[in-house]
Amino acid sequence: MSLSLPPRSRTGRTVEEVALRAVRPAGETVRAAFQGEVTVRSKGRGNIVTQVDTQVERETIALLREEFPDFGILAEESGATAGSSDYTWVLDPLDGTRNFAHGVPFFCVALALVKGDDPLLGLTYDPLRDELFRAAKSEGATVNGKPLAVTRNADLGEGSVGLDLGYHDERALEALAVLQAVWPVQTVRILGSAALGFAYAAAGRLDLYFHHHLSPWDVAGGILMVREAGGVVTDRRGGPVTLHNEDFVASNPAVHADFLRLTAGLPWRKDKNL
Numbered sequence: 119m120s121l122s123l124p125p126r127s128r129t130g131r132t133v134e135e136v137a138l139r140a141v142r143p144a145g146e147t148v149r150a151a152f153q154g155e156v157t158v159r160s161k162g163r164g165n166i167v168t169q170v171d172t173q174v175e176r177e178t179i180a181l182l183r184e185e186f187p188d189f190g191i192l193a194e195e196s197g198a199t200a201g202s203s204d205y206t207w208v209l210d211p212l213d214g215t216r217n218f219a220h221g222v223p224f225f226c227v228a229l230a231l232v233k234g235d236d237p238l239l240g241l242t243y244d245p246l247r248d249e250l251f252r253a254a255k256s257e258g259a260t261v262n263g264k265p266l267a268v269t270r271n272a273d274l275g276e277g278s279v280g281l282d283l284g285y286h287d288e289r290a291l292e293a294l295a296v297l298q299a300v301w302p303v304q305t306v307r308i309l310g311s312a313a314l315g316f317a318y319a320a321a322g323r324l325d326l327y328f329h330h331h332l333s334p335w336d337v338a339g340g341i342l343m344v345r346e347a348g349g350v351v352t353d354r355r356g357g358p359v360t361l362h363n364e365d366f367v368a369s370n371p372a373v374h375a376d377f378l379r380l381t382a383g384l385p386w387r388k389d390k391n392l
Contacts (some may be wrong), residue, residue, distance in 0.1 A: 240339020316340025
């Protein structure tokens, strides 16, 4: 089923058809470049970009603009470009850049369509495993066409926890204290890709994923994906989120509640400007 609410493109395609035409070639470019010659540039403490990020972003934006010239675009490397409609593409051309640059085979291309702050469509494509995670509002979530569902586990202690530490040292140390507070759990995974962290939570591969410093391109599709798979996504205080939040906790309802109970009062849970 294709998302049908937004207008069709200049060539008559639906937004989902256009999104698929964007993410699969982008993934092919990333896959072909993996473990090849990579030029790395620092964007700040712990934050890097490669020529593959910028190439994929440039080519993907060109395709999206050709099909939907009136849509806005928000992309990691080039920022925001306003459109004349209420719709905005949100793009991370290579989520997990450090993994990619260091030969770690865990990264993805993430593309979402939002109307205002409301995610309508999310695609997260893992090119090495050829896994396409897809969610559309009120249509559910899938991976390669198979339905996704969050885990049914009700006990965090029996679960798998995923997280990333980001670029903020103090908050990262507080996140490690969170792990100490919830320990023992079955497994802990530091992933290096927030978009795949949300997708894995939606797929039941993780019982819970949390992070404290994310951007809209990291989460726009993932928020929708977890919700459409039967899960919940909140901020670190347990409150509602939009794609402009920085901190997130994604899980099934029972494990999410258990996480909030076990971590109550910890510094990571407190409101603080990063």
